[in-house]
Amino acid sequence: MNTIGKLFTFTSFGESHGKAVGGIIDGCPAGISIDEEFIQNELRRRRPGQSKITTPREEEDKVEFLSGIFEGKSTGTPIAFVIWNKNQESKDYDHLKDIYRPSHADYTYQQKYGIRDHRGGGRSSARTTAGWVAAGAIAKLILKQLGVEITAYTSQVGHIAVKNSYEKLDLSQVESNIVRCPEQETAQEMIDYINQLRSEGNSIGGTVSCVIKGVPVGWGEPVFGKLQARLAAAMLSINATHGFDYGKGFEGIAMTGKEMNDPFVMKDGKVSTLTNHSGGIQGGISNGQDIYFRVLFKAVSTILQKQTTLDKDLKSVELEARGRHDPCVLPRAVPIVEAMAAITLLDLYLMSK
Amino acid sequence: MNTIGKLFTFTSFGESHGKAVGGIIDGCPAGISIDEEFIQNELRRRRPGQSKITTPREEEDKVEFLSGIFEGKSTGTPIAFVIWNKNQESKDYDHLKDIYRPSHADYTYQQKYGIRDHRGGGRSSARTTAGWVAAGAIAKLILKQLGVEITAYTSQVGHIAVKNSYEKLDLSQVESNIVRCPEQETAQEMIDYINQLRSEGNSIGGTVSCVIKGVPVGWGEPVFGKLQARLAAAMLSINATHGFDYGKGFEGIAMTGKEMNDPFVMKDGKVSTLTNHSGGIQGGISNGQDIYFRVLFKAVSTILQKQTTLDKDLKSVELEARGRHDPCVLPRAVPIVEAMAAITLLDLYLMSK
């Protein structure tokens, strides 16, 4: 199951230390100008080594298109692309070959398949999301033409959360700091906290929030293709995610029906709602208001501290990870969340035509 | 998109006040004894009117099988079934025909399709989940044979939450009170709170938690059919759901990697983990530990208080719902959560064979 989507589909391939990661987009509308610089920039936002709070590994992440584009435009045929893996220092992982790292996928892959590429997590590595970001970038290009804009940001790191709801944030500031939090003071606290944990060889999680503006009424397919169900599935496909909510979400758990309901009103001659606790979705279908949701990421499993676990012979072993790792994936997860939202929305748009 | 699943698929049909709700199960393994009494009992758990904190509407919810069963056993061919709608007092809904109720799907369905069956919410009514529970009951029968047991319970109503984690609860007590919370004192608080809101014509939401025991290592399909992604999509297909988390979830947001990681250990000669913060899933694949997750339900949209909204001519109107409604859907959502979990897990089991 490495394909997502129904009309706009993306099939992903690749392992962390294989030749390449990438995929095939099928169902891309024809005649779209493929802005390679935009796509490359999205990959840059995801790429490791981009700041001092992410892993210092340098990866090029240059996307190479193999098909489906002619004279700069999509032709309606499959768009295949590869992102070559470079500097795969496979030997770095030899000591992990026979060890089941705690809270990684080593053990489950080994049991399910009887074989696994252990280098850098193999297929379960977040490296594969480079391909997702490239596919999402193409979806974004099309959604932009439809007036849909997707913006994600880091909204919580450990116990440090943004203080304002998304309406009060200046979302144009997301890229202005390395943690991708548009509240500058909070951003600094987050950065300091991440740096502290890094120095301890520890890691931390948090939430990425995402706001989607410009979706018209009618996207989403009842009853088993609801907009929120499709978004949740897309988000929980991202490595290390553990939760999803939309609209008021868990923060609104104590609100009564009277407080929660969003009465319809006319605003500027258009149907709108007085509040938007529903997060822009009713009955699984977009209602024309902003769609907003949160994605929960647990703390990264790779820590630079001693841990006890089992090896393949089911013997207890001590493990101490080496090398370069993200103490917090959230800043780099921001473009991944956006990409998966874009892939999901474009598919639902095509379904709703 | 009224079909869920890949190998064990369920296609749902039906409106609240049409002739019937029901569906077709395709891919049910052959030779399974179809225990109709068990299935009927699951429907009873979902049915309205079962207690004083649910709607007093009486619905029979008697399932009638039309195919796929021969001499009491599944034959491997599609199992179609219907649950006839009774006492459809359609006239009760005449006053809602042209009104977009706040936070309901009236407006979005009307805009998407240009037509809708307005009676009782039509297709967007939770009435349709009667069919889901029937399909889930068949999935449960098969999972039981595989040693898998699924138990859901009401874990929070408004601000009132269970005090203990699932390991410390006596899950055999779920059915011992009408709110389906195994912590008896908390249950009583929840019931009192729901009764209070009902008397005010108001409503409330909360969380249903679900525990799945007995899933072996290896269920779940990377990378776009991850166990948690499939569960999330299934849960967010249920009416009024707004969130999902698994393992420690949002409560573990401030935990560092060191605290969060689940080291592998041997226990009773089998691979186990010291803690289970991962919720039984690693890399999208079950790891043999208990799977547990929460589903967030917002407060019911139908309240018996005056509200202002729009009608189909986009004029402001006053609306006051009449009739019989659940002030809190959680107790009746418990079997629905279990059913959707069962449908999801059985499909992933068949995928993993």
Next chain:
Amino acid sequence: MNTIGKLFTFTSFGESHGKAVGGIIDGCPAGISIDEEFIQNELRRRRPGQSKITTPREEEDKVEFLSGIFEGKSTGTPIAFVIWNKNQESKDYDHLKDIYRPSHADYTYQQKYGIRDHRGGGRSSARTTAGWVAAGAIAKLILKQLGVEITAYTSQVGHIAVKNSYEKLDLSQVESNIVRCPEQETAQEMIDYINQLRSEGNSIGGTVSCVIKGVPVGWGEPVFGKLQARLAAAMLSINATHGFDYGKGFEGIAMTGKEMNDPFVMKDGKVSTLTNHSGGIQGGISNGQDIYFRVLFKAVSTILQKQTTLDKDLKSVELEARGRHDPCVLPRAVPIVEAMAAITLLDLYLMSK
């Protein structure tokens, strides 16, 4: 795999002697007037007992809609329907319970599933196609609005074939005789031949041809959803089919490229082709010309003569079928071919929007 289609999907259920056959249509566009008399008439064309050359069994085949239709119009939600089985004289089949009839599906179903409903062929009975015809009738209603007309006819029975290509036939005459062959003299020969075989307790096959007019350029999805591939799969899903060709097909096997090619020309101000050997499809996509194809049906397996075969204990047994059976399925297959063509085309139309 009892579902066909991607956007307009039909999920079939039912056994010959179960309670009912029927299905669920998902993805039917909203706002379509559901002309029940038209649908019922299509079922009448398929129904047994309609003439002296078909089985004299009388089946009502009255379709009952359960959902998805409101005030006579489709609502965009799933349309479930049942056709109740009547006069199921199951005891008629007791002597076949343990016998594998030659060239029937008794043996393969038993081996695949370990259990089967033996009565009247169970799931493998052509009885289930009643549901297909109902679903196809709804597809036809929509295609008619798009200007697409589908006409099938019996083109060969045993060695007796129509003498003219479809362009020279008066397709309005298909329903004017009981064998559904628009060439009246040939029709009479076919009828006589079928009657002769019936009197001998024997059976015969042949071909149904189908012509589709009015499909615009652009339907069909390269490379694995080609129009001809989708049609072939739909046709070879029909019971007793053994072959499919389109355009000149097998009759053009000796034609060279020079003879076969269809040069593009302008006709009445529109792009057309001088000849139409391609059958209206190029590169898997409709080219605006008539689509035409043939479906091969083998002789019916049930014959009223003594045959030797095996029973479930793998012992040799003599079998002599009793009762009422079609000596030739072709006349009743005509509406089934049309129905499956309609289901396929409507789906490809929705894909091409």
Next chain:
Amino acid sequence: MNTIGKLFTFTSFGESHGKAVGGIIDGCPAGISIDEEFIQNELRRRRPGQSKITTPREEEDKVEFLSGIFEGKSTGTPIAFVIWNKNQESKDYDHLKDIYRPSHADYTYQQKYGIRDHRGGGRSSARTTAGWVAAGAIAKLILKQLGVEITAYTSQVGHIAVKNSYEKLDLSQVESNIVRCPEQETAQEMIDYINQLRSEGNSIGGTVSCVIKGVPVGWGEPVFGKLQARLAAAMLSINATHGFDYGKGFEGIAMTGKEMNDPFVMKDGKVSTLTNHSGGIQGGISNGQDIYFRVLFKAVSTILQKQTTLDKDLKSVELEARGRHDPCVLPRAVPIVEAMAAITLLDLYLMSK
């Protein structure tokens, strides 16, 4: 729709004169030894320039695997591969840029997508089947381990047909001549005929027959995933195919039920059938006998003679193809038929587990 299969899926990409063709295999069982030499040899059988009756274009068709294989074995994760296009002399096609070649896909692609890569047929070129053969080779490797063997051969070229049914042919001789017909005399006639047509700048079609031995009882999914329907769809996805039949097929059209039926008998202690007119399939499910079918290919559209057609401005133009083309695709279609059969069968095997 560039994906085929349900559990063993293959997603194809690539254009004739783009950077590469290839695809992604998803659902390949883990632990399979990937015999690259075998795969390369299958590609060699399809490759142009292999003999004097095929096009003399030299293509390397070297497959490069990018993922899903670790230390020579499949890991259960997606296997992506590319076959780089070499010597793409795009300028050769400049004169065809604005012309709709008769019976090619130029016009339909242009109308459907509004844009097309005109070079060498772009996406509609048979060049893309190089990827299919690579994917099929992997499926073959797995089927071989299950005892399933697939052999195709050229059975008719124009009016010249093999004289014997497959049982009497020595299928080990298929590769012994360049037309891939195991009847040596007939092969020579075919070769002579093809050479004659080539010298005239003309082309010819015919049939490829395929025999599958070793499939056990139980593969194939009723009712819309029947073995014959899946095979037909796979075959009619191949460029230039116009028909499919299995078992006795069209040649048995005049056989009565009595003649056609295959009585079950015991043979060597196993269930068998006296005859095998059904072609190894009953009720859509394999019955343990040989599966055999034919695929009809029309004459190649590209001929080296003057033709009249339209250009993009809908003006009449004269066209004369240049360059190197196959006068008859059948010899090179043999491995493609086998590949598509293998992909289809492996998928049905996985479904039947």
